[in-house]
Amino acid sequence: MAEKHSYQGAMGDRRPLAARDLVRARIYASEAEVIHDALRHLLRARPDVKIRLAVHRYQSEEISLGRAAELAGVSWDQMREILLEKGIQPRLGPETVDEAKAEAQGLRDFFASRK
Secondary structure, three states: OOOOOEEEOOOOOEEEOOHHHHHHOOOOOOHHHHHHHHHHHHHHHOHHHHHHHHHHHHHHOOOOHHHHHHHHOOOHHHHHHHHHHOOOOOOOOOOOHHHHHHHHHHHHHHHHHOO
């Protein structure tokens, strides 16, 4: 369970830190921007969370193994092993032409981003 963080205000009040506090302080333009940045930092600091999220999306959204690996920040082979360790049989190969095209485009995008 996530730990609640609070801070001591100028008047001695203790309340949870909220995204709106960072917006009011003009550190961020919007609460959505605060949340996006916080999630980005969380996923950088906690690779286990990235992997769990990728596994969840692989199972629930039927993303490709390659896309799950990209989200988890691991290689295709590593992602396959992670799935097998969790008792999940990887879906290998696209089942339709549209899936094959989407997977090929995903690979092109992935390799283009690595240049």
